[in-house]
Amino acid sequence: MNNLNRAANISLEEAAKFLLSKDRILILSHANPDGDTFGCSYGLCGALQKLGKSVKIACADPLPANFFHLKEAVREQDFEEETVVSVDIADKSLLGGLEKLYGDKVDLAIDHHLSHVPFARLRYVDDEAAACCEIVYDLIKLLGAEIDKNIAQCVYTGIATDTGCFKYANTTRLTHIKAGELMNYGFDCGELNYRLFDMKSRARIKLEQFMLAHLDFFAEGKGAIVALNKELLNNVDSEDINGISALPRMIEGVDVGIVLKEKEDCWKASMRSLKADVQKICKKFGGGGHLNAAGCSFKNMTAEEITEKIKAAVCRELGSETAEQ
């Protein structure tokens, strides 16, 4: 049980044995799904189906269009589940609309979050894996299931999306080794990555233009904040907003980038940093997250009021005076 998170109570070999002994399996992905949680569920579903098992996937939210290629790995099957598996889910609340139904019924959780809060009976949690798909890849090998091009593409999708295509600091030697092995299965990584990372809709382009034109720099250029109201956000699909929170932080000199998004009854703030501890800042406002990526929300305040509050908190964290620049 190398590298295992304290939430873990079984080895990956035991997880494989458990799955091999079961049938009629339901795999759950988390709400607000990303490439990793769906890469895991579709990849594992396809592999278990190849072993002759009945397997299906559920998620509180639909599969976004840029992940439609994942569907090629599985056959749709309808049955009453006897075994429930969760993938890439750190806490049962992240099941979203499915929490009531399945929150207390998960038999096996496969996860890679440091912050994993136990909810499943059996848990394999390796927080050194950059993507949960890294674990699922090892699991599929332990299951002895045949890996084909479509399954390889699922696993690759999770690994690539959770590491910003091998760009982020969570990328490890093993991440590359596994990606290299997956390349053997012959999917078109150039075309896939274009769809996952480079393709932008015209609506997205317009949104980025708005953001860049309205960025408010502060703390001697070390902070940048922009607010996106409902009217703006209603004009774009959810896929178009993907990754938009990282935009302000990409500008040279900016350590903390903040994007405010207006929701039905509140404003959500997404903070991204290079070095500053944005989790600490968001915690002050009742939010949370990681050192370099965190969020919080505000009710009954205008975007201007929130902006001022956040600027002051960021300046304090950066140890800088509020100097507009």
Add this chain to the structure above:
Amino acid sequence: MNNLNRAANISLEEAAKFLLSKDRILILSHANPDGDTFGCSYGLCGALQKLGKSVKIACADPLPANFFHLKEAVREQDFEEETVVSVDIADKSLLGGLEKLYGDKVDLAIDHHLSHVPFARLRYVDDEAAACCEIVYDLIKLLGAEIDKNIAQCVYTGIATDTGCFKYANTTRLTHIKAGELMNYGFDCGELNYRLFDMKSRARIKLEQFMLAHLDFFAEGKGAIVALNKELLNNVDSEDINGISALPRMIEGVDVGIVLKEKEDCWKASMRSLKADVQKICKKFGGGGHLNAAGCSFKNMTAEEITEKIKAAVCRELGSETAEQ
């Protein structure tokens, strides 16, 4: 001599033996340098210096600021060279301002271009390598030189930049395997990749804003073209223009993206495509390149005239009527 280009006349083992038998080595990078040519020269220079040899680097253009980390791998040495090596140079004309001095004096060329035109006495050319740094990495291992964090960072820089951080179709199983091995040397890949790929100057942001606001879509949205005049380009550093040609092609539905840049006495067109053969289009205008990335230039014409000519040629290639959209 597996996978070798027909321009090759030695094996990599022979290239290593040659270098081991020499001293006072000058390594040449190509003009308009990128991360791969400088990753090669700095990485190989550092490795040969570790073997006790006198080695220096020359290039017609200076090292861009986002590659300053490469300098950590080498010590500056001054001597008269006895051996000249070129890295990532497909044709001696690409030596730019150094062609006159060294064009006919290169002893060993290490390259990965399919189109390599022989100019060196000894040539190792493997066109299946995604980056020339993949070859240099194998070469350094054959030399038996110690690889440290700084040298690993040079080689990684070349591999990452030539593959769009492992995103493009040229990425192979070996690309990932080598990147995985390089991760062992403990450089901070997250920080490095931020500098190489994500960080944008405010001038770059302004340039992108201009481009997005002035994109001219045609051929039912399958083509997009924008012209950048001298005034605009004079306001940005050369690093800020890096990769800008890929921008129009990133928009959903666009197959051919074209950026026109005004030079002292002409306009240069850079074409990028997903599927269409832009080399064929550029060839018509006296240019060239690859299937999905090519260029050409125009003299004594206005940007408007060039735009119309290019639009017509792209429409013909796409088999589409010129329909503005």
